[in-house]
Amino acid sequence: MFENEIKAYALKNAIEFGKADAGRILPKLFNHGLDRKDIGKIMPTIQEIVNEVNSMPKGDREEEYDELKAYVKEHEEKEKDLPELPNAVDGKVVTRLPPEPSKYLHAGHALGFLLNYIYAQRYNGKCLLRFEDANPEKVSQEYVDMDLDDIENYLGIKPASIRFVSDDMPLLYKHAETLIKKGKAYMCFCSQEKMRDFRHAGKECECRRQSNDENMSEWNAFLKGKYNEGAATLRFKGNMQDQNQVLRDPVIFRSVHARHFRQGEKYKVWPMYDFYNPIEDGLMKVTHILRTNEFDQRVPLQDAIKDILGLPKQTVVQYGRFNVIDDSTEAKAKGREIRALVESGKYIGWDDPRLVTLKALRRRGIKKEVFYELVKQLGLSKKEANIDFDMLAAISRKIIDKDTKRYYFVANPVPLSIKQSTESAKIKSVSLPVHPDSKETREIKLGELYISAEDKKENAGKETRLLHLYNIEMPKRGPNAEVTGIENKQIPKIQWVSGHVPAKIFMPDATWIEGYAEEAVKDLKLGDVIQFERFGFVKLDKITKGTYEFWFTHQ
Ligand SMILES: [Zn+2]
Numbered sequence: 001m002f003e004n005e006i007k008a009y010a011l012k013n014a015i016e017f018g019k020a021d022a023g024r025i026l027p028k029l030f031n032h033g034l035d036r037k038d039i040g041k042i043m044p045t046i047q048e049i050v051n052e053v054n055s056m057p058k059g060d061r062e063e064e065y066d067e068l069k070a071y072v073k074e075h076e077e078k079e080k081d082l083p084e085l086p087n088a089v090d091g092k093v094v095t096r097l098p099p100e101p102s103k104y105l106h107a108g109h110a111l112g113f114l115l116n117y118i119y120a121q122r123y124n125g126k127c128l129l130r131f132e133d134a135n136p137e138k139v140s141q142e143y144v145d146m147d148l149d150d151i152e153n154y155l156g157i158k159p160a161s162i163r164f165v166s167d168d169m170p171l172l173y174k175h176a177e178t179l180i181k182k183g184k185a186y187m188c189f190c191s192q193e194k195m196r197d198f199r200h201a202g203k204e205c206e207c208r209r210q211s212n213d214e215n216m217s218e219w220n221a222f223l224k225g226k227y228n229e230g231a232a233t234l235r236f237k238g239n240m241q242d243q244n245q246v247l248r249d250p251v252i253f254r255s256v257h258a259r260h261f262r263q264g265e266k267y268k269v270w271p272m273y274d275f276y277n278p279i280e281d282g283l284m285k286v287t288h289i290l291r292t293n294e295f296d297q298r299v300p301l302q303d304a305i306k307d308i309l310g311l312p313k314q315t316v317v318q319y320g321r322f323n324v325i326d327d328s329t330e331a332k333a334k335g336r337e338i339r340a341l342v343e344s345g346k347y348i349g350w351d352d353p354r355l356v357t358l359k360a361l362r363r364r365g366i367k368k369e370v371f372y373e374l375v376k377q378l379g380l381s382k383k384e385a386n387i388d389f390d391m392l393a394a395i396s397r398k399i400i401d402k403d404t405k406r407y408y409f410v411a412n413p414v415p416l417s418i419k420q421s422t423e424s425a426k427i428k429s430v431s432l433p434v435h436p437d438s439k440e441t442r443e444i445k446l447g448e449l450y451i452s453a454e455d456k457k458e459n460a461g462k463e464t465r466l467l468h469l470y471n472i473e474m475p476k477r478g479p480n481a482e483v484t485g486i487e488n489k490q491i492p493k494i495q496w497v498s499g500h501v502p503a504k505i506f507m508p509d510a511t512w513i514e515g516y517a518e519e520a521v522k523d524l525k526l527g528d529v530i531q532f533e534r535f536g537f538v539k540l541d542k543i544t545k546g547t548y549e550f551w552f553t554h555q
Pocket residue numbers: 187188189190205206207208
C-alpha cells in the first residue's frame with residue numbers, strides 16, 4: 001500500500017535534506033487517502049523504504065525520483081508544459097499518427113499519439129491519421145475500428161484526415177520502378193537464410209549484378225504473382241559493408257499472397273516499413289515526426305530513400321520509449337497471446353480489467369485527461385519511461401478526487417438492528433455531504449441498517465462510529481446494537497446503508513465483490529465515476545435486473 005508514494009517522498013526528502021525522514025513522509029500520505037487507523041500498519045513500510053533510500057548512492061536518488069515524481073502531491077508543484085518544437089511555424093505544422101491495425105492500443109500508444117496531436121494543436125497545424133496496413137497477414141478491419149474508437153472517442157483526437165497505406169500501392173510500385181531504373185534496387189532470389197548470412201558477413205549475392213532491364217522484367221513478373229512467398233524479394237541497393245546493418249541491401253518488397261482486408265487479392269507484392277514510411281510522410285506533407293528513439297538505426301536508410309526519390313525531409317524529434325508495465329503475470333503476454341486469451345474466453349475481451357489496453361482503462365473509468373497530464377510530465381525526455389497502472393491511478397486520483405461524489409457501499413452486508421433506548425437512537429433521517437468540500441447533501445431515511453460483515457467482525461465488542469450518524473457498541477454476534485453517543489471521537493469509523501440497492505463491483509483481478517449501495521446511486525448515469533468511501537473509485541458500467549454493476553477504477 002502506497003509504496004510508490006512513500007518512495008517518491010523519501011527520495012524527494014533525501015534530495016532536499018540529504019537524508020529521508022519517516023516523520024516527514026507520513027503526513028503526506030493523508031493527501032493520498034491514508035486512513036488514520038492504518039498508521040500502525042504503514043509505519044514499518046515507511047521505515048523500510050526510508051532506510052533503503054538513505055543507503056542509496058546520491059546519484060541514483062535523482063534518477064529514481066525522476067521516475068517516481070508523478071506520485072508526489074505538492075501544492076507548490078509548478079504547472080509543467082511541453083518544450084517548443086524545433087523548426088515549427090505557426091499554422092504550418094503537420095504531424096501524423098501511424099498505427100498498424102494489427103494490435104490493441106495501450107497506454108504507451110496513447111502517449112505517443114497525444115504528443116503528435118498536442119503539438120499540431122499548439123501550432124495551429126494538422127494531425128493526420130495513417131493506418132499502416134501493409135502486412136495483409138496481420139492487419140484487419142476489426143483493429144481499424146477498435147483503434148479509431150480509442151483515438152477519436154476515448155482520447156478525443158480529431159485527425160484532419162485518415163489514410164491507408166494500402167490505398168497507395170500503385171504509387172509505391174511506381175517509386176520502386178524509379179529505384180530499379182536508377183540501379184538502386186534489384187530482384188533477389190536467395191533464400192532467407194542465405195540473405196541473412198550474407199548480410200551478416202557483408203557479402204554481395206550474385207543477384208546484385210543483374211542488369212536494370214533484367215530487374216525490371218522480373219519485377220513485373222513478381223507483381224503478377226509469378227513467385228511464391230519467400231521465393232523472391234526486391235532489395236534496396238545500399239552498401240553491403242556498411243557499419244549500420246540496416247543499410248546492407250534491405251528487402252523493400254516481398255510477396256504475400258494472403259487476402260488483404262481492404263484490397264482483397266489485388267496485390268501479391270507488399271512494401272516494407274522503411275520503404276513506404278518516407279514516401280507516405282512526403283505524400284502527406286508531414287513536417288514533424290515525433291517518435292521513440294528505437295528508430296535511430298533506420299533513419300539513414302529512410303534518408304537515403306528520400307534522397308534518391310527526391311522526397312522532402314521532416315524534422316524528427318525522438319523521445320524515450322514508454323514501457324507499459326503490467327503487474328499481472330498473465331497480462332505480460334503480448335499482442336498475439338492476449339488475442340488467444342481473449343478468443344478462448346479466458347479474458348472477457350480487449351477491455352478485460354487485467355489488461356492495460358485503452359479499452360480496459362476506459363471501461364474502468366480512467367479519463368483521457370490522465371494521458372494529457374502524463375504527456376506533459378514526461379515531455380520529450382530521451383529516457384525510457386516505465387508506465388504502470390499505479391502511475392496512471394496516481395494522476396487520475398489527483399484529477400478526479402476534488403469533485404467526485406462520494407457514496408456508501410457495504411460489501412457482504414449484514415443487518416444491524418438499533419435498540420431504540422436513547423433519544424439519539426430515534427433519529428429519523430440524516431443528511432450526508434456528497435463531498436467534504438461541497439455543500440450538496442443527500443438525505444437518508446433511517447430504517448433497516450446494513451454494515452459490511454468484515455467491518456462487523458473487525459470491530460466486534462468495540463465502540464464504533466457509523467459515519468455521520470452515531471456511535472454504537474458493535475455486537476459480537478447477532479444484529480442487535482445499542483447507541484453509545486453521537487460525538488465524533490477517535491474510534492473506528494465505518495460505512496452503513498439504510499435503504500439500499502443491490503450492487504456489485506468488478507475488481508482488477510476480474511472477480512466480483514457484491515453488496516449494497518445506498519439508494520442515491522439511482523441518480524447516477526451509466527459511465528459516471530463516483531467514490532465509494534473507504535473502498536475506492538468506481539464507474540457505473542450497467543444495471544442488470546435492478547443490480548448496479550460497477551467497475552473498480554482505483555483506490
Ligand atoms: Zn540474391
